[in-house]
Amino acid sequence: MKQKTVLIAGGDGYLGYPLCLYLTKKGYKVVSVDNLSRREWVTEIGSHSAIPIEDRDYDWETVYIDITKYDTISSILRTYMPDVIIHLAEQPSAPFSMIDVRHAVFTHENNVNGTLNVIWAMKEYCPNAVLIKLGSMGEWGCPNIDIPEGFFEIEYRGRKDTLPFPRQAPSYYHQTKVHDSNNIMFACKIWGLKSIDIMQGPVYGSMIDEVDSEHKTRYDFDAVFGTVLNRFCAQAVIDYPLTVYGKGEQIRGYININDSMRCIELCINQSLEKGEYRVINQWTEKFTINELAELVKQESKQIGFKVRINHIDNPRVEKEEHYYNPDHQKIYDMGLKPRKLKGIIIPTLKDLLQYKDRIEQKKDFILPTIDWKKGRL
Amino acid sequence: MKQKTVLIAGGDGYLGYPLCLYLTKKGYKVVSVDNLSRREWVTEIGSHSAIPIEDRDYDWETVYIDITKYDTISSILRTYMPDVIIHLAEQPSAPFSMIDVRHAVFTHENNVNGTLNVIWAMKEYCPNAVLIKLGSMGEWGCPNIDIPEGFFEIEYRGRKDTLPFPRQAPSYYHQTKVHDSNNIMFACKIWGLKSIDIMQGPVYGSMIDEVDSEHKTRYDFDAVFGTVLNRFCAQAVIDYPLTVYGKGEQIRGYININDSMRCIELCINQSLEKGEYRVINQWTEKFTINELAELVKQESKQIGFKVRINHIDNPRVEKEEHYYNPDHQKIYDMGLKPRKLKGIIIPTLKDLLQYKDRIEQKKDFILPTIDWKKGRL
Numbered sequence: 001m002k003q004k005t006v007l008i009a010g011g012d013g014y015l016g017y018p019l020c021l022y023l024t025k026k027g028y029k030v031v032s033v034d035n036l037s038r039r040e041w042v043t044e045i046g047s048h049s050a051i052p053i054e055d056r057d058y059d060w061e062t063v064y065i066d067i068t069k070y071d072t073i074s075s076i077l078r079t080y081m082p083d084v085i086i087h088l089a090e091q092p093s094a095p096f097s098m099i100d101v102r103h104a105v106f107t108h109e110n111n112v113n114g115t116l117n118v119i120w121a122m123k124e125y126c127p128n129a130v131l132i133k134l135g136s137m138g139e140w141g142c143p144n145i146d147i148p149e150g151f152f153e154i155e156y157r158g159r160k161d162t163l164p165f166p167r168q169a170p171s172y173y174h175q176t177k178v179h180d181s182n183n184i185m186f187a188c189k190i191w192g193l194k195s196i197d198i199m200q201g202p203v204y205g206s207m208i209d210e211v212d213s214e215h216k217t218r219y220d221f222d223a224v225f226g227t228v229l230n231r232f233c234a235q236a237v238i239d240y241p242l243t244v245y246g247k248g249e250q251i252r253g254y255i256n257i258n259d260s261m262r263c264i265e266l267c268i269n270q271s272l273e274k275g276e277y278r279v280i281n282q283w284t285e286k287f288t289i290n291e292l293a294e295l296v297k298q299e300s301k302q303i304g305f306k307v308r309i310n311h312i313d314n315p316r317v318e319k320e321e322h323y324y325n326p327d328h329q330k331i332y333d334m335g336l337k338p339r340k341l342k343g344i345i346i347p348t349l350k351d352l353l354q355y356k357d358r359i360e361q362k363k364d365f366i367l368p369t370i371d372w373k374k375g376r377l
Numbered sequence: 378m379k380q381k382t383v384l385i386a387g388g389d390g391y392l393g394y395p396l397c398l399y400l401t402k403k404g405y406k407v408v409s410v411d412n413l414s415r416r417e418w419v420t421e422i423g424s425h426s427a428i429p430i431e432d433r434d435y436d437w438e439t440v441y442i443d444i445t446k447y448d449t450i451s452s453i454l455r456t457y458m459p460d461v462i463i464h465l466a467e468q469p470s471a472p473f474s475m476i477d478v479r480h481a482v483f484t485h486e487n488n489v490n491g492t493l494n495v496i497w498a499m500k501e502y503c504p505n506a507v508l509i510k511l512g513s514m515g516e517w518g519c520p521n522i523d524i525p526e527g528f529f530e531i532e533y534r535g536r537k538d539t540l541p542f543p544r545q546a547p548s549y550y551h552q553t554k555v556h557d558s559n560n561i562m563f564a565c566k567i568w569g570l571k572s573i574d575i576m577q578g579p580v581y582g583s584m585i586d587e588v589d590s591e592h593k594t595r596y597d598f599d600a601v602f603g604t605v606l607n608r609f610c611a612q613a614v615i616d617y618p619l620t621v622y623g624k625g626e627q628i629r630g631y632i633n634i635n636d637s638m639r640c641i642e643l644c645i646n647q648s649l650e651k652g653e654y655r656v657i658n659q660w661t662e663k664f665t666i667n668e669l670a671e672l673v674k675q676e677s678k679q680i681g682f683k684v685r686i687n688h689i690d691n692p693r694v695e696k697e698e699h700y701y702n703p704d705h706q707k708i709y710d711m712g713l714k715p716r717k718l719k720g721i722i723i724p725t726l727k728d729l730l731q732y733k734d735r736i737e738q739k740k741d742f743i744l745p746t747i748d749w750k751k752g753r754l
Contacts, residue, residue: 070478101447101497105490112489112556113482116549120478144538145531154522154531159700161521166540167559172493175563179489179556182544186552190694190749317567323536372567 150279
């Protein structure tokens with residue numbers, strides 16, 4: 001079989017960098033595209049990655065461009081003619097998008113314009129490629145009914161149709177993902193593009209199986225860029241009380257970083273029909289925030305850490321008690337054998353211990369300073 | 378009762394300008410905000426308004442600013458502290474947004490960023506004002522079930538919820554309206570803003586009852602900025618065959634420009650609760666394109682015009698035969714007494730006769746030159 005060329009937009013990020021490594025080791029021809037802006041955003045808010053990434057190696061082709069400039073991304077597609085484009089090149093933080101109007105507009109321009117450029121360049125230069133786009137489970141919000149994977153058949157006033165499931169995003173960042181989903185769905189319809197739109201739950205973990213010392217991913221733990229479980233693990237390591245927002249009964253579906261890599265590879269090898277827009281809910285286990293905190297506390301205990309849990313005012317506007325039952329059958333149908341969260345916490349804590357000083361250095365950025373109602377506190 | 382201050386963003390446009398006139402005559406304090414970019418866009422594609430607008434008068438306060446610059450729109454809100462903001466300041470053409478990636482991105486930046494600026498400035502400076510935002514019936518697409526006004530109660534797998542009705546927009550322009558709707562709904566939720574989001578059908582008509590010779594609105598008839606019935610009337614006047622796209626069985630809900638003004642005034646006087654996001658489907662009569670063409674043909678005959686009808690290849694990707702049954706009860710509940718389309722065609726044709734030369738001058742822009750699949754032909 002011909003080696004597939006996979007272009008990864010956002011190949012310097014938390015998921016993008018290990019994905020480049022993972023797919024390179026699996027024999028794909030990887031081309032990474034990034035302008036390193038994620039690094040700048042984290043610097044802007046005053047924090048840094050617990051795992052240092054300044055001296056990382058790239059054993060794959062790497063191009064430093066900004067996909068919000070159409071000419072640059074289109075010339076890259078023309079040059080490499082990828083079989084698959086994995087689009088992770090977005091501003092990924094909900095709080096960052098809520099700082100002020102400048103950050104909200106910036107997040108829109110970066111994410112929505114970037115995606116428009118990618119789909120337009122695909123139409124022009126590689127209309128048969130598959131776009132794998134990283135969306136978010138957050139796009140669905142927390143409806144009081146089950147969440148299907150993208151579309152649902154409904155009966156309304158005696159008539160039936162299959163419609164896109166309504167999206168109720170909880171931040172301007174999540175809204176940009178919704179806008180992207182809508183634009184991509186439309187592009188598939190009018191231009192016959194093929195796309196898998198991944199609604200991914202919060203990812204956790206500091207490393208993938210294939211990692212070596214030269215190829216570690218970044219690990220954010222601050223209130224702006226750290227996802228909740230990663231933040232809890234970093235807090236445990238420096239004896240900083242775990243910060244649970246509000247009641248802590250918010251339920252989400254989580255996924256291990258290894259499973260995220262594997263799911264994306266499974267997506268690469270799906271065959272899509274012309275014009276197909278497929279939505280996948282990519283998560284493996286559901287937890288409340290309280291359950292996550294309790295798990296981190298219990299597992300920390302086994303290796304001698306004492307962990308405290310603090311409930312703090314919720315800086316977000318969100319339901320703190322709610323129904324949550326999203327489908328996620330497609331990842332299993334593709335062949336994923338999921339990992340359990342329980343097995344990963346202790347290895348993550350041990351890994352993070354080496355970076356304890358770097359976490360301590362930036363511990364002032366762990367408490368939330370961006371409020372949904374008030375902006376920057 | 379205190380005189381209400383109404384800020385109209387887009388006060389130089391097809392609807393915005395007569396709305397300024399209408400509301401001024403009705404006793405509101407009107408502040409118009411516009412950067413005249415609609416004029417530039419029409420010039421860019423080579424056309425012009427049938428009714429000359431270069432020398433129009435403004436009997437109300439007029440500020441020339443660009444709402445995509447946050448500082449300008451926020452300073453205007455701070456200065457005038459409007460009771461109501463009517464936001465019409467968007468790039469309004471579907472074909473314009475489909476020309477190429479530059480126009481698609483521009484439409485996003487103009488519409489979505491502008492709306493983000495408006496809602497953010499409202500939150501900061503006039504959180505109790507009501508935002509009346511012009512969306513489009515196009516946001517819903519053409520589902521095979523009834524279209525409610527914004528939200529619907531559904532049962533799915535044995536559970537119930539009231540959810541936003543799914544939106545399936547048929548162009549990047551319409552997508553920007555969907556993005557706006559999502560962002561506004563979210564702003565109402567987190568900041569307690571009040572908004573009426575008007576899903577308006579295509580508007581027709583060359584004048585409102587209150588018009589005088591110094592205050593005529595623009596009238597576009599080209600394939601990019603002319604709405605279908607206005608284009609047909611202009612075609613009839615210069616003996617140019619009516620251009621029906623495809624089969625012509627596409628159904629839409631239309632509204633007279635007088636009724637559009639009246640509906641917006643009715644919205645101004647609604648009282649909304651803090652955080653309320655209300656959606657209104659603003660249209661009065663449903664027609665297929667074929668029915669519209671036939672009506673124009675018949676009424677033209679009565680005043681001695683011979684009208685031919687031509688079916689041409691559809692430049693859009695859309696269903697040409699479909700179910701279409703959107704609710705529109707709210708405008709009647711507010712008190713609208715609708716006008717019939719049948720009564721307006723002959724007066725419009727007679728009005729347009731004075732501008733026959735200007736229509737002739739730009740008749741090369743009547744045939745579509747922008748294709749959904751291929752961009753600019």
